[in-house]
Amino acid sequence: DQQVKQNSPSLSVQEGRISILNCDYTNSMFDYFLWYKKYPAEGPTFLISISSIKDKNEDGRFTVFLNKSAKHLSLHIVPSQPGDSAVYFCAASALQYGNKLVFGAGTILRVKS
Amino acid sequence: NAGVTQTPKFRVLKTGQSMTLLCAQDMNHEYMYWYRQDPGMGLRLIHYSVGEGTTAKGEVPDGYNVSRLKKQNFLLGLESAAPSQTSVYFCASRLAGGRSEQYFGPGTRLTVT
Numbered sequence: 001d002q003q004v005k006q007n008s009p010s011l012s013v014q015e016g017r018i019s020i021l022n023c024d025y026t027n028s029m030f031d032y033f034l035w036y037k038k039y040p041a042e043g044p045t046f047l048i049s050i051s052s053i054k055d056k057n058e059d060g061r062f063t064v065f066l067n068k069s070a071k072h073l074s075l076h077i078v079p080s081q082p083g084d085s086a087v088y089f090c091a092a093s094a095l096q097y098g099n100k101l102v103f104g105a106g107t108i109l110r111v112k113s
Numbered sequence: 114n115a116g117v118t119q120t121p122k123f124r125v126l127k128t129g130q131s132m133t134l135l136c137a138q139d140m141n142h143e144y145m146y147w148y149r150q151d152p153g154m155g156l157r158l159i160h161y162s163v164g165e166g167t168t169a170k171g172e173v174p175d176g177y178n179v180s181r182l183k184k185q186n187f188l189l190g191l192e193s194a195a196p197s198q199t200s201v202y203f204c205a206s207r208l209a210g211g212r213s214e215q216y217f218g219p220g221t222r223l224t225v226t
Contacts, residue, residue: 041220043205044217045217098163100146100161101215104155
């Protein structure tokens with residue numbers, strides 16, 4: 001039973017437009033959420049995170065929104081650039097579980113120029 | 114500062130053979146992790162370590178063993194490889210305490226025939 005779900009396997013966006021990647025979770029104990037970006041033949045790299053005490057965190061072109069009541073978070077990339085084309089993983093953790101990360105299956109983002 | 118490195122990058126094994134994957138980090142991180150990534154399943158935690166000389170099981174530990182004899186190294190062993198262990202393996206590390214992000218190595222692609 002997947003506790004973290006990314007229901008869109010892929011997303012295609014035009015350069016300059018907004019990319020919205022979605023993530024849902026089922027475990028209400030999760031209190032910290034992260035997004036990782038992965039290029040082919042490389043390891044994932046940390047992108048942005050959000051604590052459950054916040055509903056928004058922004059870092060440059062990247063913003064993560066958290067809706068705790070819906071157990072849903074989203075990553076917004078504005079404006080999207082061709083270099084953003086990668087696989088994006090959503091991950092969640094809980095203090096009670098030793099902060100171990102539980103990952104979603106990932107969403108492939110393709111930004112067309 | 115090389116970050117997290119993994120050896121080897123690629124390997125092909127026959128069923129029943131054994132091998133060890135090496136992970137090394139030069140960031141003085143206390144925590145280290147081994148994940149496997151399979152299509153459609155994201156990253157799943159195999160084993161982890163919270164300090165030199167300690168190891169613990171993750172979500173999918175069967176068929177694997179680990180050792181953390183030195184703080185900077187985390188070894189993942191397959192005693193008798195099976196085709197189901199064909200995967201991409203990632204090592205990660207992070208600082209202890211707080212909600213610090215994990216830093217990943219470039220991965221090892223293992224094929225078991």
